[in-house]
Amino acid sequence: MTRRNKNDYFNVPGDAPRPVSASVTRRCQFSEVDALAIAWHGRYASFFEEAATELGHKCGLTYEAMREAGVTAPVVQLHIDYYRPLRLNERFTIHASVIWSEGAKLNTQFLITGEDGACACTGYTVQMFVETATGEVCIFPPPLLTAFHDKWLAGIYD
């Protein structure tokens, strides 16, 4: 239960391509805070997803692209470390970074920084790929993931 360093949730080989990142900046809404006027801890999954959606647009891994490819990418693991609260109306930034992996999965790291620029939260998600038609977990990366990997290795995102 010891906290990890903020940026090493995933182990990657030294020669792996660097993470691909996207971020979203917005205010903490009234509908998102709890009785203490801070963002309710369960809200962070939607914060993560907002930045992950931007990242998906960048990587060709949108909901629409996956549906057309006949796959879904369910989250099989979610982890969040909370460092300091986000206050009502505070302007914060959610950073999402997909971390290199050769397998048929998506490892994404998250960092939320508050209005002061300090780290408010870190976390990660792991997603598997599933064939929509059969419900079977993909053993090998599906073509749209391979296409993303190829671009990534080619340095398109550097």
Added chain:
Amino acid sequence: MTRRNKNDYFNVPGDAPRPVSASVTRRCQFSEVDALAIAWHGRYASFFEEAATELGHKCGLTYEAMREAGVTAPVVQLHIDYYRPLRLNERFTIHASVIWSEGAKLNTQFLITGEDGACACTGYTVQMFVETATGEVCIFPPPLLTAFHDKWLAGIYD
């Protein structure tokens, strides 16, 4: 990132008192499912909290009791492993168990079982205690936590 066994998120000494548990059974609502008609992964934090609230009533650690005691118990870590989806209208059960710890914190494990009784999800939360007046993290267990520990050690929950 390997998955842990479903019931060993926390290490406890062999002579620690057994977990105290509570559970809630209910249906997966339309407002809780995503475009695939399964519970959206970010919803599980509220599922966990529903069972944790029941557990808090059992242990004397309700929101009201904490407010009167001048402390809050923010979640500092949330972890969720998803095993199989919860479908719209599926009847599922959320089990919450507080795991023994001597420190000024609450370690809670969660298990969600589907209509078929199979494990759909496991996870945990870690909560610290904070003095409301000063905003300082409690180094030692606050009195209402000690009171719970005393009852627990006395076998009240066996």
Added chain:
Amino acid sequence: MTRRNKNDYFNVPGDAPRPVSASVTRRCQFSEVDALAIAWHGRYASFFEEAATELGHKCGLTYEAMREAGVTAPVVQLHIDYYRPLRLNERFTIHASVIWSEGAKLNTQFLITGEDGACACTGYTVQMFVETATGEVCIFPPPLLTAFHDKWLAGIYD
């Protein structure tokens, strides 16, 4: 903008069959309250839906039944009058009643009563029926609505 009487959102002929009702009782969760520790006003749509879902089970108008019948029933109007707040952990009851209408729509009235039995909120929804295949609004009641109307007129729900 004057408030209506609590039970006359819809006009019905004097010889119409009486409303069919269902209700749900539960606590106000921590994840549902706002910075004032009362249920956030935007949450009430999900409160309404919980009772409407129970009502749908009673009337044969579940999500599954509609999907099999090739129709959906989108909400085209939602109205909520708030009388007094629901507090964190308060036990409240949501009453949903479908009000007679001959047309291809569902008119549902809602009443929320607090722990003290007093009226905390009233409201209503109007739902149209849409053919899933064509996206066209149904002009005449689809068969599964007619089947419900027939049972209703036959006195099954009295």
Added chain:
Amino acid sequence: MTRRNKNDYFNVPGDAPRPVSASVTRRCQFSEVDALAIAWHGRYASFFEEAATELGHKCGLTYEAMREAGVTAPVVQLHIDYYRPLRLNERFTIHASVIWSEGAKLNTQFLITGEDGACACTGYTVQMFVETATGEVCIFPPPLLTAFHDKWLAGIYD
């Protein structure tokens, strides 16, 4: 139950100052859609609130300003008319306009336009003012509302 014209939820005298408006544009998130991949109808209250918050900043009626002034402004009525669905990832705009009223209340109208610029939804909220200390409804406009009215009448927002 007939639908009103889209812009006349409130009656105002002919010589009333014009509405003060604010808007927010953003995408429909995955966490916001239902099993039909469209924004769940209960989500619109939070859409309205996002634009109302911007409007509050413009008018000096923020949550913080009200707390300092010792008042709250609970929503006592919410009404929503849905015209066409908002799809997953669709970019939409929420327009909020406060409508002139001399009383101790806030009447706000809403319009949501889809990516195509067409009207997707209209609605309104009515808010009363309550003295935080006593819990009493304000009969007369509290000072921070009067201050806003004075600026409004002076043409500051034209």
